[in-house]
Amino acid sequence: MKTIIVASQKGGSGKTTLVSHLAVEVERAGDGPAWILDTDRQGTLSRWHESREADTPQRADVPFSKLSAGLDALDKQGAAYCLIDTAPAISDQNTKLLRLADLILIPVRPSPADLWAVSETVEQVRDAGKPLLFVITQAKAQASITAQTVAVLSQHGQVAQAFIADRVPYAVAMTAGRTAPELSAKSPAANEIAELWACMKACFHEKKKTRKVSNG
Numbered sequence: 001m002k003t004i005i006v007a008s009q010k011g012g013s014g015k016t017t018l019v020s021h022l023a024v025e026v027e028r029a030g031d032g033p034a035w036i037l038d039t040d041r042q043g044t045l046s047r048w049h050e051s052r053e054a055d056t057p058q059r060a061d062v063p064f065s066k067l068s069a070g071l072d073a074l075d076k077q078g079a080a081y082c083l084i085d086t087a088p089a090i091s092d093q094n095t096k097l098l099r100l101a102d103l104i105l106i107p108v109r110p111s112p113a114d115l116w117a118v119s120e121t122v123e124q125v126r127d128a129g130k131p132l133l134f135v136i137t138q139a140k141a142q143a144s145i146t147a148q149t150v151a152v153l154s155q156h157g158q159v160a161q162a163f164i165a166d167r168v169p170y171a172v173a174m175t176a177g178r179t180a181p182e183l184s185a186k187s188p189a190a191n192e193i194a195e196l197w198a199c200m201k202a203c204f205h206e207k208k209k210t211r212k213v214s215n216g
């Protein structure tokens with residue numbers, strides 16, 4: 001099982017939206033079973049899941065002190081991916097949590113305030129020593145700040161080629177326990193979520209190749 005942690009100390013950057021949308025996408029793409037886990041006391045992801053009618057993705061309710069054992073149990077019962085939502089804070093809890101990741105996804109809105117906040121998140125992720133992938137979220141059409149954001153983020157690590165745009169269906173779908181691609185399977189949102197998931201899968205494959213090469 002691969003554990004994907006979506007983290008950013010910046011509030012409102014799109015962590016919960018990405019965890020829910022990606023978990024549904026994992027299942028849609030036939031890459032499941034996907035599980036979600038909410039470690040944020042705000043509980044937004046859990047509320048989304050409670051209002052959801054579909055059976056997948058499944059949600060694990062695990063107290064923080066038992067997370068490592070909880071992930072082992074999910075692995076043993078055949079989970080393919082566990083996507084973990086986190087609170088917007090630099091905390092001991094998040095620092096410990098990040099060490100459990102196979103990949104840390106960091107959403108960043110293309111805005112000066114979000115960019116200034118990125119270095120703190122990056123420092124915390126570096127301490128965990130795990131692969132990271134940035135993803136631009138809530139991007140406005142043709143804004144030059146998006147290109148500037150990519151340039152700055154590239155200095156810290158890999159940036160996903162797929163961008164997530166600012167689109168009303170992302171918010172609307174969540175209030176009904178659904179995701180934007182579930183509202184419209186051929187929409188731009190559906191395309192960009194599928195592209196992002198493809199980028200993330202490629203990250204896992206690249207890692208495997210690197211390990212093989214370094215093993216000789």
Ligand SMILES: Nc1ncnc2c1ncn2[C@@H]1O[C@H](COP(=O)(O)OP(=O)(O)OP(=O)(O)O)[C@@H](O)[C@H]1O
Pocket residue numbers: 010011012013014015016017018040042044086087088137138139164165166167168170171172174
């Ligand atoms: N791509 C998008 N387009 C439009 N609205 C979005 C998009 N992504 C997120 N939002 C909206 O922005 C707000 C914040 O998103 P979300 O809750 O996913 O962020 P978060 O990082 O989990 O926030 P917090 O740090 O408070 O946990 C929500 O109202 C959500 O519906």
Ligand SMILES: [Mg+2]
Pocket residue numbers: 015016017040042044085086
């Ligand atoms: Mg959230």
